[in-house]
Amino acid sequence: MELKFTILILNGLTQAAILFVLGSGLTLAFGLMRVVNLGHGAFYMLGGYLGWSVVKATGNWPLALIVGGLAIALLGLLFEKTMLGRVRGRDLPETLLTVALSMIISDICLIFWARTAITLNVPQYLNPPITLLGLTYPGFRYLMMAISIFIAVSLWVILYKTNLGRAVRAGVDDRETVSALGININKIYSIVFVLSALLAGLAGVLGGSYLQLSPGGDTTILTLSLVVIIVGGMGSLLGAVVSSIILGQIMSFGLAFAPQYSYFLIFIPMALVLALRPQGLFGRQI
Amino acid sequence: MSEPIGDHHANLEVSDLQTYYGDSHILQGCTLSVGQECVAVLGRNGMGKTTLMRSVMGLTRPKAGSIRWKDLEISKKEPFEIANLGIGYVPQGRRLFPSLSVEEHISLTYRKTGEEEIWTPSRVYDLFPELANRRKISGTRLSGGEQQMLAIGRALVTNPSIILLDEPSEGLSPIAVDLVIETCRKLLKENISILLVEQNIHVAEALASRVYILVSGRTVYNSEAAKFLDNLELREKYLGV
Numbered sequence: 001m002e003l004k005f006t007i008l009i010l011n012g013l014t015q016a017a018i019l020f021v022l023g024s025g026l027t028l029a030f031g032l033m034r035v036v037n038l039g040h041g042a043f044y045m046l047g048g049y050l051g052w053s054v055v056k057a058t059g060n061w062p063l064a065l066i067v068g069g070l071a072i073a074l075l076g077l078l079f080e081k082t083m084l085g086r087v088r089g090r091d092l093p094e095t096l097l098t099v100a101l102s103m104i105i106s107d108i109c110l111i112f113w114a115r116t117a118i119t120l121n122v123p124q125y126l127n128p129p130i131t132l133l134g135l136t137y138p139g140f141r142y143l144m145m146a147i148s149i150f151i152a153v154s155l156w157v158i159l160y161k162t163n164l165g166r167a168v169r170a171g172v173d174d175r176e177t178v179s180a181l182g183i184n185i186n187k188i189y190s191i192v193f194v195l196s197a198l199l200a201g202l203a204g205v206l207g208g209s210y211l212q213l214s215p216g217g218d219t220t221i222l223t224l225s226l227v228v229i230i231v232g233g234m235g236s237l238l239g240a241v242v243s244s245i246i247l248g249q250i251m252s253f254g255l256a257f258a259p260q261y262s263y264f265l266i267f268i269p270m271a272l273v274l275a276l277r278p279q280g281l282f283g284r285q286i
Numbered sequence: 287m288s289e290p291i292g293d294h295h296a297n298l299e300v301s302d303l304q305t306y307y308g309d310s311h312i313l314q315g316c317t318l319s320v321g322q323e324c325v326a327v328l329g330r331n332g333m334g335k336t337t338l339m340r341s342v343m344g345l346t347r348p349k350a351g352s353i354r355w356k357d358l359e360i361s362k363k364e365p366f367e368i369a370n371l372g373i374g375y376v377p378q379g380r381r382l383f384p385s386l387s388v389e390e391h392i393s394l395t396y397r398k399t400g401e402e403e404i405w406t407p408s409r410v411y412d413l414f415p416e417l418a419n420r421r422k423i424s425g426t427r428l429s430g431g432e433q434q435m436l437a438i439g440r441a442l443v444t445n446p447s448i449i450l451l452d453e454p455s456e457g458l459s460p461i462a463v464d465l466v467i468e469t470c471r472k473l474l475k476e477n478i479s480i481l482l483v484e485q486n487i488h489v490a491e492a493l494a495s496r497v498y499i500l501v502s503g504r505t506v507y508n509s510e511a512a513k514f515l516d517n518l519e520l521r522e523k524y525l526g527v
Contacts, residue, residue, distance in 0.1 A: 166394040169385040177381045180343045181395045182369035182444050 006135055008252050014141040016248025017148035018207040022221065023228030024155060024240045025199030031172050031235020032192050035084070035091070038098040040200050041222025042105035047072045047204030048213045049113045052120050061123055061209070065147075068205035069198050076197025080190050088189070106218050117214035120205065144206055151199070155237055168192060172235055220263075227270050233283020242281055243269075297321060297479060298342070298373075298448055303351035303361075305334075305341045305503075312337045313348065314503040320448065324470065324480040326494035326511065328487065328525060334503035335483040336378050339452045342481070343375050344368045370397075374446030378453045378483075380437040382425035389421040391436055396443040404476070410439040413472070431462025438469060448479040455486040467492045487525065491515050499524045 026040045037043075051068035055061055079101060087093035127140035159165035167188050170178045179185045204213075207221070228247060232239025247266050254262035273280060298320040305313035312334045318325065327335055340346040342353055344365040353361040360368050369375065383391065392407045411418035414435040420428065425436050434454055441449055451470070455463045463486065470480055470493050484490045490497060490511065497514045499507040507514070507524065514520055 163394060166386060166390050170383040170394055173383040173385050174381055176345055176365075177375075177377060177383075179365040180345055180369055180375045180377070181440065182366050182397065183395070184364075184366045 003135065004256075007137065008256055009249065010135075010137055010141065011255075012249035012252030013245070014144055014210060014248070015251050016244040017144045018203055018210060019224060019228050019248055020148050020240055020244035021151055021199055021203040021206060022225045023232065023244055024151070024237060025196035025203070026225045027229040027232065027235055027237070027240050028155070028168075028199075029193055029196035030229065032168055032175075033189055035094045035098070036226075037193075037196065038095060038222060039079075039102035039105065040098075040196075040225050041218035041220070042102035042109075043072050043076070043197055043200035044204040044207065044221045044225075045109055045213060045218040046075070046105050047201030048120070048208030049109055049204075050201075051205035051208055052113070052118055052213065055120050059121075059123060061120070061126055064120065065202060065205045069202040072201025072204070073194050073198035076200075077190065077194045079197075080193040084193065085186065085190070088186070102218060102222070106216070109218075110215055113213075115215055117212040117217075118208075119212050120209040122209050140209070144210065147202075147206065151202070152237070152241060159237060164188070164191065224266070227266055230280060231269050231273050233280025235284070236280065236282040239280055239282030297356055298481065299352075299354040300338075300342065301352050301354075303338070303341055303348050303353065305337055305346055305348045307337070307346065312503050313341060313351075315505070316341075316351070316500065316503060317505050318498045318508065320479050320481050322477060322479055323495040324474055324482055324493045326482045326484055326490035326497045327500055327505075328484060328490060328497055329500035330525060331485070333500045335500055336452055337503070338500065339375070339377075339450050339481075339483055342368070342450060343373070369444060369446075372445070372447040374441035374444055374449040374478075376434075376437045376441050376449060376451045376454060378456065380433050382428075382433055382436060382440075384424060384426045386425055387422050388417055388425050388428070388436055391425050391440045392417075392443055395440050397445060405442045405445050407443060410442055413442075413469070414439055429462075430458050431465055434458060434462065434466055435469070438466075442473075446478065448481060449473065451480055451482045453483055453485060455484065455489045463489060487515070487521070 022040075022044060026037060030036055047068035050071050051064035054064035054067045083097055084094060087097065122140050126143060127138055129136045130139040130142055159168060167178060167183050171185055171188055175185050228240060228243050231247065232241075232243030246269060250265050250269065251262060254265040258265070300319070301317045303313045303316040304311070316334065316338055318327065327338060329335055337346060341348045344360070344363055348361050351361070352359055355371055355373065358371070360371065386394065392410055396407055416432055417435055417439060420432070425433065428436060438449070454466050458466065467489060474480065474493070480493065482490065482493060494511040497509065497511045498505050499514075501524065507520070
């Protein structure tokens, strides 16, 4: 029984690893730009599918992770430069643009990839059974957690130890004053949006290797990422960490004990947070 | 008030500026010039003083008129470009960043400008020792006077040749106001020009060599500072003080 719990907790952490990579990108972009990228789920899905194709063609999973991440980062850059940047500060056009993009991406995915659910093949050398404290668990899942922790630490360093991060945080507070002090805030926006897209692509490859990629899956993923940032607090990196862990555990235990309600259960913390602390666990009042 | 102004050494020259907020016409012909000096723009509340500052910084784009900075037209430029041309901005209410510590405020905007580099973070800390002791705390947890010092320091490390000071004395104790005045005098000695917007006539009196009066978005009067400030009739007419 105890063993089962430990495994469920580990499953929950694996799930949390994916949720964090997914949610951190969205929360960063939202925190600075005040635009919710409703194409985030589609970015995830396209990244996952591209990764799947790379694995199928080469069998090289690390390459798939890099290709999935960079391709979506590039897509994010093009989208931001040619479209999103033109309607900056106008909520409705911004949101509609991201919705349109997500529809286009999901249709493209339907054309190029299977209409059935697929999962990325993880090579055996990345997935050795690892025995820790008398418990054997797939090594690939530890790898996912490690990647997620690495990403969290990198983001923290960028945000708190570099001038780019200072500009991002100052921009969250008061973008006008930042620009009047000689900082090109539009450039900062582009960088953050590209970073956010990169994270969505990486999350797609990670998630596609653990869960399934299926047509229409982008909306489920978008919902999950929105729940992560609503619970954690929009714009808060620490919030994304904590809420990913909470939601990961709920999903894991829910799947084990009440599978028919597992999707529904994640909305309970969201409802509680919205009722009691609308700015999120670590968010600020807007 | 549309005749050209005599000072040919002017660095900043604003002429016939027209600025709107939505449909409301705020600046309706604002003309002034600033040379190597402190120029004060005075006027009652709601006359467009802050809008003037925002227009110069490019934060509120003027519809017509021109703003020339060292003979370069800047009225169509982005705020960050204007700042990088050597115009420092200390906004009304200071507008520090709650997420950033004192130190981060200074390092965020610090720009090395080659051989002309004068204002380094360490020089700013020398100028404001009280900031040096509180480097790690959030900028918005400082006292009002210290916050104003930080807002000035944050602008100084961009190494500007002019600083736009919007109501620097607002909400400060008399002692802190004196500190602001003293600081501005040091900056003037370092050949930094100042464009000052004030309600507090005492600050303008202490610093300005020239004053402009803004009424309903129009510069209706300008003269040497003393000439205006000693004339109680004019003060009463334009400022009610």
